[in-house]
Amino acid sequence: MTTLHDRIFASVFPPPSEVDVPTPTATPILGSSGFGEPFGSQHTTASQSATETGAAEQIKWDRAWHTATTFLSLRDEPIHAEQDEETLKGRWIRYAGPETQKALAYLLSESSSGRQLRRESNTDDLLRWYFEKVVLEHYVKHVLPGLIRILRKSQVPNDLFEAGQQLHIVKSIYLHPLQNHVAQTLSNGGRTELARFETDLHGLFTHTLPQDKVVENLSAFFGQQCSLILNGVGKNGMQDVVSSVPVVRQRTLKLMQMLQGVGLGGYQAQRIFAEVMSDILTSHIKSTYAGVWTSPSNVVDHLRDWVENSFSRFVVEILSSMKTDNASGIDELMDVTHADVERWQELGVNKLGALRTDELFDVIVEWENGSQGAIEDLKRYVTTPSSRTYLTTKFSSVVSYRLLQPGASTTEILQVYISIIRAFTLLDPKGVLLDRVARPIRRYLRERDDTVTIVVGGLLADPEDESSADDVLLELAIEMNKSATAKGEDDADDADLDYDDMNWMPDPVDAGPEYKKSKNSDVIGSFISLFESKDIFVKEFQNILGERLLKKEYEFDREIRVLELLKLRFGEPALQACEVMLRDILDSRRVDTFIHKDKELDLNDESAPELHTRILSHLFWPSLHSETFFIPPEVESLQSRYSTGFESLKQSRKLTWLHALGQVTVALDLEDRTVIEEVQTWQASVIYAFQPSPSEDSSTPITRTFNDLVETLHMTGSLLRNALTFWIGKLVLKQTSTSPPIYAVLETLSDEDAAHPGTTSAAIAAAAETATAAAAPAVLSEHEVAQEKMEVYWQYVVGMLTNGGPMPLQQIVMMLKLTVPGGFPFGSEELKDYLEEEVRGGKLDFAGGVYRIKH
C-alpha cells in the first residue's frame, strides 16, 4: 500500500532522489528546430537524419546516465565508521552488473556522441556529477557534522585519530566505485581522473573542517606525541615510557600517514609540525637543562648530540610519512640534510642561550654554590651582537626588577654585584658586557646612602672573624686578600700591546670604537671606582679608619694594607689625612713610652691609675666627640703631668684632652665581689662619682641622685643616663627611687637582688642598651655633624625670615639649598621638625602655612 502510494506520489512529484528518471525508450522523436532554422519549417533531409540520430543517441545517453547514476548514488545515511570493515562493505559497496558496466563505459568514453549533446547541461561529465551531486552532498549532510563534533571534543590525541579514521573510511567508500568500476573503462586506467577526484576530495575535507580546530588538535597531538617520544616525559616514570615509546612512535607515524591519506597532511601539517618541533626543542631544553649549572658543563655537547640522534631522526621519520606521492619540488626540500641538522643544533644552542639568559640572575645569585657551568653554556651563545644585546637588556631588566628595589639591602646588592662582576668576567673577559649591565647597578648604588660605609667596612673587615655581623661584606675583605697576594697582575693591563701574545683576541664587535677595558674591572676596583668623586669615598674611609684606630689596639696591618691600596687608586694626596691618622697612632705609642719614661709616670705607687694616650692631629681627623665632663682628679693630675711631658717633648704643641674618647679598665672592689670592666671614659667617670667622699660613711651603700650627678660631673643628661643604665646592667648600681631618680651601689649581690624579677628584666633591657652604649662610635657620624650645624642653619633661617618676611617651608628649604655653602644636607621634613621645635620654643610663629619670626 505504502509502495503504491509512494509510486503515485512520485509520479506526480519527482522523488527527491539524485537519480534522474530516465527518459522512457519509447519517447517519440518530435524533432526540434535545428540551429538557425525557423521552428516548424521544412527540414532538409540531412539535418533531419542528423536530428534523428541525435535524438536516439540522447535517449541512449540518458538511459545510460540513469543506470550509472543509480549505481553511483550513496545511501542517504551517515557512515558508521566504528563498524567493522565487513559490515561497512556490505552496506556501502555495490557491485556493478554488466549493464551498469556498459553504461559506465558508454558514458565515460570520450567518443560517446551523446556526450556532445549533453554538453550544455550538467549531465555530461559523470565524474563531476558524482563528486558534486553525490559525494559533496552526502559528505556535508552526513559526515561533516560528525567530524566537527569529534574535533570539538578536544580530546587529544583520540579525536584526531578518530576523525582521521572516519575520513579514511569515507574516502575509501567514495572512491570505491570509481576505483573498481570506473577506472578500467578510462584510458590509462583512469589515473588522471582518479587523482583529480582525490585532490577534489582532499580539498573538500580541508576546507570544510573547522581550520582552527584542526590546527589546535594537530598541534596538541604533535606536542603530546613528540614530547612523549623525544623527551621521555611520562607520568609513570622512565620504565613505562621506554617501553611505550615505540608504540607511541608507531601510532604517531600511522596517524600521520592516515592524515596524509585524507589530505589533512600537506603544507599545513608541515607548518604545524615545524612549530611543534620548535616548541619541543624549547621545552626539552627547559626541562632537561634548567637549573643544571654544574661546572664543567657538557650541556651544549649533550644538546647537540640529542638534536642529532633523537630530534633529527624523528623529524626525518615524520617528514617521510608526510611525503606525497606526486613528485613536486616541495618534497625535495623535505629531505633532511646534514646542514639542516647543524642548523637545528645551532637553534638548540640559541634556545639554550635564551634559557640561560633568563636564568642568569639566579645563576649569579647562586654563584657561590657553583653555577659556573651555566656561564660556560652562555659563552657559547653570546657570539653575535644580537645575542649579546639580548643578554644585556634582558639581564638589566631582571636586575632592576629583582635587585634594585628598596627592599633589598645594600649589602645584598653589593653581594650580587660582586657575583655579577665575577660571572661576567668569566663570560666576557673583555668586560664589554659587564660594562653594560653594571651601569644601572652602579648608578643605583650611588644613590644609596650607606653604600660607601658598607664598602669601606667590607674592605676593612677581617675575613677570619666568624662573629662579624651579616651585613658586613666579607667578600670584599677576601677579595682584598686575594688581590694582595696575586702579584704581577698589573702586567695584564698592557695586554693589547703584547705582540707575542698568541692568545690575543680582538675586542668584541659590539664594543664601542673607543672602548677600553677599564683597569678597575676587578671586584675591588669596581667598588672603589663606584663613586665619581673620590672625596666621598675618602671621607668615609677616614671616618671608619678613625673609628677603628681609636677602638683597636696596636694592630693595624689590615688598615695599612687597605690604605696602601687606596693610595694606588686615588693617589697619595687624597689620602694624606688617613696617612697622618695612621702615623698619629703609631707615633703615639712611641711618644707615650717616651713620656712615661721621662716623667716617670710608671714609677708611681701601684694604686694610681695608668694613663696611655693617643695623640691625634685633630686637623686631619674627622670630627670627634668632644663632650666634656669632670673626670676623676687622679686622672686629671696625671693628664696635666702628661701634658707637660708632651710639651717638653714637642715644643710649641699643645695637648687638648678629649674626655669622651678612650677606654678605661675599671676595677671595682665591692663588698662581696670585684668587678673588672673595660668601659668608656664617661662610664668610668660616673662610677667614680660613687666613690665615697671622705665625709661619707663608706659602710653604707653610697647613693647619689641624678641631679647631683649632673652637677658634679657636668655631664649631659643623656650621657649620664646612658652610663647609669650601663652600670645597672652590670649589677653594680641600682635605682632605689624613680622620682627623684636616686641610684645606689649594690655592695652585696644578694640572691634576692639577682633574682628580683624587676631587677633582672630591667637588667636585661639595660644590657641590650649597654651594648649599644658601649658601641657608641668615637667619630661623629655625618648626621651628628650635620645636627651640630643645625645651629648655624637656624641663623640662616632667622636671617631669611627677618629680611624676607614670612615664608613657607618649601621656600625656606630652597633658600637654604642655595645659600648654604656646600648645600643644605637636610630634607624639608627634617627642617620642618626642627622649625616646629623652634615654634614650640617660642622663637617662631607658624600660621597660614608660613613661618614668621617672633620679635
Next chain:
Amino acid sequence: MADFTMEDTQNSAPGQPSVHEVSKLSSTSRRQDTQSVTKRLQTELMQLMLSSTPGISAFPSSPENLLNWTATIAGPSETPYASLTFKLSFQFPSSYPYAPPTVLFKTPIFHPNVDFSGRICLDILKDKWSAVYNVQSVLLSLQSLLGEPNNASPLNGQAAELWDSDPTEFKRLVLARHQDLDEE
C-alpha cells in the same frame, strides 16, 4: 621692590658698567664672574650668620638670584631712630666686590643723608669703596650713620638743618615718615 630697580642704576658709582653693558660681556666670563660673586656672597652670608651682630641682618631676597639681598637695621638706641627697624635692598654688581653694591633704604626714612627715594649718600658706597668691605661692614656703617649723620653733604636739607636745631621736631618727622613695610 620692582619700582626701585629703575632707580638703582642712578645710585651706582660713576664709571661702573650698567647692567646693560654688563650683559654685553661675553657669556663665559660673565658666568665665571657670577660664579665667583656667588661664592663670595655665600661666604659673606656664612660669616654674617656665624657672627650674628645684634641690630643688623641681611639675607638674599630670592632663591633664584644671590645678587639681590634684603637687609634689616635696627635703629641705634639713644638716637631718634631708636626702636625702629629699617629695611634696605642690596644689589650686587657682577664685578662685586671690586664695585660696591647698590644700597637703598626701602623703609621711608627721614635722615640728612638719605633722600626720599631711599638713596644714600655714603662715601664707602661710592668712591671710597674697597673690596675689603662687605655686607656686614656696610650695614654697620649705615647703622652708625643713623646716629651720626654727615650734615656737610646732605641729601635732605631740612633734616640736616633740624638735626642740629630742633631734635624734637626731627624726632617727630622721623616717626611721621617711618612706616613699617608690609611684610610680603
